Amino acid sequence: MSDLHHPQTRMTQQRSVILEELRKLNTHPTADELYQIVRLRLPRISLGTVYRNLVFLTESGQIMRLESAGNTNRFDANMQPHQHVRCICCGAIADIFPPVLAPETDNIHVPGFARILQSRIEYDGLCEKCAAQADETGHKAVLYHGSLSDN
């Protein structure tokens, strides 16, 4: 959980390919999507290895796990501060540039919380694909999908 528990340091082929492929993408893939991609280069890699490395890379600050990605984790190797929009219909995520300044946290005090560490702005939107589909079917807008998960 803390830095004391990070004995992992070895640069294996798997770890390096996972990081390399994630860096090529701006699609914020899920663990499984990344697994499918990495598999093209390392056919014998297992999904468990991808998960373990995503945990390690996240904890060591080399990649980010996206909050608000719905119920499936998504990852981003772009460590520059920036925001994300998520399509409320299909769950697709895109980067927003230029970045907006994160709201300050100094004046915020919450009962039960020792401290507020950081803030984050997130956006909901409708991607072009879903917007087109909504027009086509004659719906004014797709407000929310019928499950608790994302698509």
Next chain:
Amino acid sequence: MSDLHHPQTRMTQQRSVILEELRKLNTHPTADELYQIVRLRLPRISLGTVYRNLVFLTESGQIMRLESAGNTNRFDANMQPHQHVRCICCGAIADIFPPVLAPETDNIHVPGFARILQSRIEYDGLCEKCAAQADETGHKAVLYHGSLSDN
């Protein structure tokens, strides 16, 4: 998916108790946590019914599903605009009052997105329980938990 698909209108005992109990809480419970609570009043209710009603209540705008709740959905019956802090260590969520104004979305344009619908500010923090535990164990700070899920 759209408003055309909401034939549900009946106020059953299950639905009413679920909403009533959620409104009593400011703990942003998961489906299972709420299930355990509702079960005290309706011992024969099933978890599936709780899930189905949470979907219905969310879609009909009577409750909110929290974004950034980690990998397990959490719900809030407080429909006033407000923000949340989440403990990065244990996943506990608390309300922030008074609310901060949501950043505007008008000037934001993202390739691939037809429109940006709304923005949301979220905060990461350390709850008192986890802060105390971190002091106790001598760690300067608990940076991130070791799994991709929340606790």
Next chain:
DNA sequence: CTCCTTGCAAAATATTTGCAAGTAG
């Protein structure tokens, strides 16, 4: 009466983990 809703159980999806074998440093 009608058809929305429920309970139950099974299925689907997502993530974690034990263990023996492999390998980086």
Next chain:
DNA sequence: CTACTTGCAAATATTTTGCAAGGAG
């Protein structure tokens, strides 16, 4: 050599769904 890592498979955890019976309006 040592102990971190991996592949594999099984275990967890969370959410969804098919179906026959129940109940709201």
